[in-house]
Amino acid sequence: MSDLLLEAKDLVVNYGPVAALEGVSIEVNRGEIVALVGANGAGKSTLLKTLSGLVRPATGHITFEGTEITRTPAHRIVSAGLVHVPEGRHVFPRFTLRENLVAGAYTGDFRSAAKRADEIIASTPILARRAGSTAGQLSGGEQQWLVVERALMGNPTMIMLDEPSMGLSPVLADQILELVSQLRDRGVTVLLVEQNALGAMEIADRVYALGTGSILYSGTSAELRDNEHFADQFLGVVSADAEAAAAPNPPQEK
Numbered sequence: 506m507s508d509l510l511l512e513a514k515d516l517v518v519n520y521g522p523v524a525a526l527e528g529v530s531i532e533v534n535r536g537e538i539v540a541l542v543g544a545n546g547a548g549k550s551t552l553l554k555t556l557s558g559l560v561r562p563a564t565g566h567i568t569f570e571g572t573e574i575t576r577t578p579a580h581r582i583v584s585a586g587l588v589h590v591p592e593g594r595h596v597f598p599r600f601t602l603r604e605n606l607v608a609g610a611y612t613g614d615f616r617s618a619a620k621r622a623d624e625i626i627a628s629t630p631i632l633a634r635r636a637g638s639t640a641g642q643l644s645g646g647e648q649q650w651l652v653v654e655r656a657l658m659g660n661p662t663m664i665m666l667d668e669p670s671m672g673l674s675p676v677l678a679d680q681i682l683e684l685v686s687q688l689r690d691r692g693v694t695v696l697l698v699e700q701n702a703l704g705a706m707e708i709a710d711r712v713y714a715l716g717t718g719s720i721l722y723s724g725t726s727a728e729l730r731d732n733e734h735f736a737d738q739f740l741g742v743v744s745a746d747a748e749a750a751a752a753p754n755p756p757q758e759k
């Protein structure tokens with residue numbers, strides 16, 4: 506079996522006059538965690554929406570497990586094993602945790618989904634201690650955890666997470682990234698959008714950096730950490746040269 510799981514080639518996406526993606530190509534191999542980083546408005550969410558069939562590209566191609574899915578309806582893409590968890594922790598607030606999880610089992614029968622939901626709750630400390638609550642009563646971090654577990658209920662091959670740590674305290678954000686890193690051990694391939702580039706790179710095998718509609722950098726986390734230009738732009742690490750250039754001139758001797 507090929508290692509290449511998802512391939513997007515030369516994707517162009519326009520929202521009316523706004524060019525959101527201008528020829529974006531990425532590859533995700535089976536078993537990898539790939540991070541997609543970039544500033545606000547760079548096109549990260551648009552890329553995930555395009556891969557999951559919610560937004561149609563003007564041109565370009567997407568294949569998943571060797572099958573072209575560029576024009577496949579979104580629900581079929583989910584059934585094929587590619588699941589998208591959009592930004593914003595969309596739980597069903599009045600449903601219990603169990604009901605929320607069962608809602609994620611879009612295939613299979615209710616009884617086995619309910620049994621699996623109970624097992625997930627019992628084996629996940631962050632959810633087990635809130636087992637009697639409705640999803641709307643959970644904290645942001647607990648809700649995010651629930652949403653990721655719900656997306657896993659259909660046994661996807663690959664999950665795409667849009668900013669799962671957004672708005673969480675640093676401790677909770679670390680917990681969510683830890684959960685994401687465990688997904689690889691559970692056999693799930695991950696494409697992770699994160700503005701917290703440093704945190705994402707700690708758990709990612711490879712990284713793509715997007716800047717207003719185009720891929721500016723790609724490489725392993727280690728390669729990009731050593732790339733001064735990438736670090737300047739995406740990690741907020743100012744290189745020694747840039748610092749020297751920005752420093753005020755020393756007073757001239759008279």
Ligand SMILES: Nc1ncnc2c1ncn2[C@@H]1O[C@H](COP(=O)(O)OP(=O)(O)OP(=O)(O)O)[C@@H](O)[C@H]1O
Nearest residue numbers: 520523524525543544545546547548549550551552
């Ligand atoms: N529905 C839409 N209609 C028009 N323009 C849109 C729409 N959605 C996104 N855009 C524009 O497309 C560009 C890419 O937006 P996108 O949301 O994909 O970026 P992003 O990198 O995910 O940003 P953020 O980190 O803020 O979520 C931006 O210029 C944005 O304003």
